[in-house]
Amino acid sequence: MTSATGDEDERTRSVASFRRRTQRMTGHRVVETKEKIMREVVIPEAITIQELANRMSERAVDVIRLLMKQGEMKKINDVIDGDTAQLIVEELGHTAKRVSEADVEEGLFGEADIDDHLEPRPPVVTIMGHVDHGKTSLLDAIRKANVVSGEAGGITQHIGAYQVTSPLGGKITFIDTPGHAAFTAMRARGAKVTDIVVLVVAADDGVMPQTVEAINHAAAAKVPMIVAINKVDKPDAKPERVRTELLQYNVQVESMGGETLEIEVSAKQHTNLDKLLEAIQLQAEILNLQANPERPAEGTVIEAKLDRGRGPVATVLVQRGTLKVGDIVVAGAEWGRVRALISDVGANMPEAGPSVPVEVLGFNGTPEAGDRVAVVENEARAREITEYRERQKRENAAVRLSTGRGSLADMMAAVKAGTGARELPLVVKADVQGSVEAIIGALDKVGNDEVKARVIHSGVGGITESDITLAEASGAAVIGFNVRAHKEAREAAERTGTEIRYYNIIYNLVDDVKGVLSGLLAPTLREEFLGNAQILEVFNISKVGKVAGCRVTDGHVERGANVRLIRDNVVIHEGKLSTLKRFKDEVKEVQVGQECGMAFENYQDMRAGDVIECYRVEEIKRTL
Structure with a gap:
């Protein structure tokens, strides 16, 4: 345009000038400042x-x-x-x-029930007592079944729940707990879910350690106790002795002026079983046990196992509410939709009310015995809860592992100082969660500051190839309790030389581990004094070195034995004899009063008048 008009001297407005004009024009406007939103x-x-x-x-x-x-x-x-x-x-x-x-767990276990909704429920009775006092046999007699025949060595190693009808017409739920010392945790759980404890004491055996433990569990759970004095049909039965022994543990039975009911029974002869059931029923009426069946179910896992055909199976005791097929349930770090409910007699049930024990099928993994079970509204909530619990479990395991092992520097320091405990790594697999827990508990108690067993992995179900891989990597042995290895696992074990040991009785398992740990213990060294010899003269012999001419003053000396050279009652050398001669012959030993020639291995500084002490070191094997 400028060149077209031909006026070269005409001035045009610069960009900066135009900007200044724009700013002047807009300067009088108020710029709105956005108010900050507080959130x-x-x-x-x-x-x-x-x-x-x-x-x-x-x-x-x-x-x-x-x-x-x-x-x-x-x-x-x-x-x-x-x-x-x-x-x-x-x-x-x-x-x-x-x-x-x-907070994801908030509201999982519902609020307290209103009295209007409560209905009477059957009592939950736990049978406790010492091993082999006849707990399961008594329950068999009550159930008219035979549980004992299926247990290894006639010892109950699982926890079972059964329901029976009493002579008065009401239902009673029984929980049978193992009597062996290793199953303390399981018995403690039995007492946790229970209303009444039946303490079984054998009339021919009296009060034993696990009997005392059962009394303590019942006292801790604040539940009433009924004493069943079993085996009264035996010729050496002394029921009175049981009554007096119980007094030591603050258990005063009715016949001795106390409040604890006691009934003399015989599981074999079916004596007074009706009386026992009636006593339980009457005790339950006094307790006035009630629950609300019209609400989402809550309960406790009594036992859990991995069944090859059915998947994870949990024995659940419903405590309140009604558990139905199709419900979404959470137990510990596992969740699932209830596919089937199976009663203690093996029948399918559409639902289970309060105090009813059922096997629940449908969990995505095996829950732990003792986990609380709750019904949730949807899968998303179930996943949220189990993911949180799984994370917690992992973190706790990591903390336990780090505190158990310490840092690498700590371990090296312990090895240098000789204080590091020697560990026997083990992989434990069992048929049910309760047994795994009991085995780990028993193995923790075996060992001392020098040697101990460490369970690097435990689980429910058969021994798999991954168990063998883990065992090989950590140099561990694999223990199967009432389970067997899969075909692939057996082949992998043969290939890698990993040992698999099978057990069905916990006593044998613990004894074997104890034996292995005893072998890891360093033997005790004990000195046995043999004799003393006095150096009379020292001879310098070419090609041999110095040889001491001695007389044996005490005991005898042997070739190859350990010796100490003592000068003025101070030990100046410890070593072994290389030469022991009488005249020109090499001999094995020289008796007291005889003279001989001695030479030390790699030592020449001997003087007349020195004393040579001869001794033997014995290694004594130690046991746990």
């Missing part, structure tokens, strides 16, 4: 900087700047703890609301 920010136990900034609607850069002021150099994807996040939120003017991960 309530939910803070979990750990959160990333990006997520925290998003929740506050702030820039992540500002959050990082605040952290830098506090001396922390962080990136946008770094995780900060809840306390730091709370400081940042409050610094930027927002309000913080702290939540815990454990």
Whole structure:
């Protein structure tokens, strides 16, 4: 345009001038400042900087700047703890609301029931007592079944739950607990879910260690106890002795002026079983046991196992509410949809009410015995809860492992000092969770400061190839309790030379492990004094060195034995004899009063008048 008009001297407005004019024109306008919105920010136990900034609607850069002021150099994807996040939120003017991960479990176990909804429920009775006092036989007699024949060595190694009808017409749920000392945890669980304890004491044996333990469990659980004095049909039965022995443990039976009911029974002769059931029923009526069946079910896992045909199977005792087929249940770190409910006699049930023991099929994994069971509204909630619990379990296991083993430096220091305990690594597999727990508990008690058994992996079900791989990597032995190895696992064990040992009685398992640990113990060294000899003269013989001419003053000396050279009652050398001669002949030993020639291995500084002490070192095997 300029060249077209031909007026070269005409001035045009510059860009800067145009900007200044625009600014002057808009200067009188009021610029609206956006009001900052204060938010309530939910803070979990750990959160990333990006997520925290998003929740506050702030820039992540500002959050990082605040952290830098506090001396922390962080990136946008770094995780900060809840306390730091709370400081940042409050610094930027927002309000913080702290939540815990454990909040996912809130409301899982429902509120207390209203009295109007409560209905009478059958009592849950736990049978306790010492091993081989006839607990299972008594239950068999009551159930008219035969549980004992299926147990190895006639010893109950599992926990079972059964329901029977009493002569008065009501139902009674029985929990049978093993009597062996290793099953303390299982018996403790039996007492936890129970209303009444039946303490079985053999009339011919009296009060034994596990009987005392059962009394303590019942006292801890604050439940009433009924004493069943069993085996009264035996010729050497002394029921009165049982009554007096119980007095030592603050158990005063009715016949001796106390409040504890006692009934003399015989499981073999079926004597007074009706009386026992009636006593239980009457005790239950006094307790006035009630539960609300019209609510989501809650209960406890009494036992859990992995069945090859049916998958994970949990024996659940429903404590309140009604468990139905199709319910979504959570137990510990496992969840599942109930596919089937099976009663103690093997019949399918559509639902199970309070105090009913059932086998539940449908869990995605084997829950642990003692886990509480609850019905949840949907799969998402079930997953959320089990994921949280699984994470907790992993973290606890990691902490336990780190504290158990210590750092590498600690381990090296312990080895140098000779204080590190020698460990026997084991992989334990059993048929049910209760047995796994009992075996681990028993093995923890075996050993001392020098040697101990360490279970590096345990589980329910058959021995798999991955168990063998783990055992090979850690140099462990594999123990199968009432389970067998799969074909692939057997082949892998043969290939790698990994030992698999099978057991069906816990006593044998513990004894074998004890034997192996005893072999790991360093033997005790004991000195046995043989004799003394006095050096009379020292001879210098070419090609041989110095030889001491001695007389044996005490005991005898042997060639190859350990010797000490003593000068002025001070030991100046310890070693072995290389030469022992009488005249010119090499001899094995020289008796007291005889003279001989002696030479030491790699030592020449001998003088007339020195005393040579001869001794033998014996190794004595130690046992646990």
